[in-house]
Amino acid sequence: MANTEPPPIAIAEGIGHITRYFLREVGSLFWFIVNTFEETFERIQHGRVPFRAASFFRYTERAGVDSVPLVGLVSFFLGLTMALLTGYQLQRFGTERLIPGLVAIAFTRELGPLLTGIMLAARSGAAFTAELGTMQVSEEVEAIEAMGIGPLRFLVAPRMLALVLLMPCLSTVSNIAAIFASSLVCKAFFSIAFPYFLDLVKDSLLIRDIITGILKSFLFGLLIAAIACYRGLTVKGGAAGVGSSTTSSVVTAITAVIGFDTLYNVVYTTFYPT
């Protein structure tokens, strides 16, 4: 019987190809962000606004305000489930009064930004990629460039700024919705009254947790917007290309958000272990 196992050299070659592709994509994304900043600041240096306020507010409305119901609802349900599941376990040891702190810390520091990031990558990131991808295949982006207008400054910068500024706001909505949901569970199932619940939350939450969450949100916003716009502006292959780039944008952005979150936690707990 013939040996069907791939030879070690082929495996090494495969790993090499994947690594090269990964590094090339990371490098391209990095320069994409740098060039966007450069083009935007050049414009500011010349004493002109980099993009129109109306265009920025259109994206903040679409990416931010319109995402509030989704982010709020999903976080509410998750907060509810988390409080219920952990509550029954903690009740066995008579420590159910730890639920408020647990949910508050988990969401402010970790789950709020992470969940919001995943939802924004799927909702707004996909929309940005599809929009820019369609403009790319119909030569609209090239036409903008041909007029002497910087496409990164004109198309990417307002979208990027909208997501960067809105991510912390939406994370806060997520935190509030989850904490509110857990307060309902605590009241209904574990006899923890609202004032006592609030005291427990205040006692357990540290300013550091809140700052960590907000900082992460800013970075997730930048990451999602950069990946979405980069994928949109590098679309090739017509309508099918727009479809596959949109899928790729969502998958890459979600993976990047989770990966970056892990990296952040590892670095953070190494330097601030307590």
Add this chain to the structure above:
Amino acid sequence: MVELRDVHMRFEEKKVLDGVSLKVKPQERLVIMGQSGSGKSTILRMILGTLRPDSGSIFFKQFEITRLSRRKLQRVRQHIGMVYQYSALLSSRNVRDNVALPLEELTDKSQSEIDETVDEKLELVGMEDSKDLLPEELSGGMRKRVALARALVLEPELLLLDEPSAGLDPVIASVIDELIISLSEKSKVTSITATHEMDSAFRIATRMAMLYQGKIIEEAESEKFKHSKNPVVAQFVSGSTEGPILEGSLDAITKK
């Protein structure tokens, strides 16, 4: 005004331009002819600097396009107007906003000055009554005219036109052609048109160049070009199936 020196370009395995050299004088209306996919649009994109050649140099006035930094290139592009084959109007903006875009983004003009210039250019192309329409509500000919108005709004010195009359009915095609001629005569605009529409080409051109297998094989004034002895040019002008252009490929088609 424009000069290409020994320009080479390859897309993966396909050699598109193989040592193209071309000079365009001020106020000239040069038409580049060639089969579909022969590299005509590639030349226009290279002059604009949105595509970089593998080797060779491209000059616009005193600027070497192929060596300019991004910032300088953006400034030079403001002197060049481009009309794309499929118009490339921004689909989310109406006609007025499409034409106003370069003025809003690149000049310090006031809103009333912008409105005045937009009205003037739209009137020039006969589109003043369609200001509030979106590109999807326009016919192909109307889109081309709006694209032309947008290309002219910054008063360019050079106008690049990619298949300006492709897909249009003969009357609208003639209107576009006449517009290009009158612009070049009144505003002293130099133009380079890439097309394979013979009627349109002979109407517009003061000089013509034939691009074949990556090289400029003939360059002459319209009348001389029409009666060229070059078998490729002669076949292309007459539209005959007999000749060097389809040699080999015609056999392959008929065998199928």
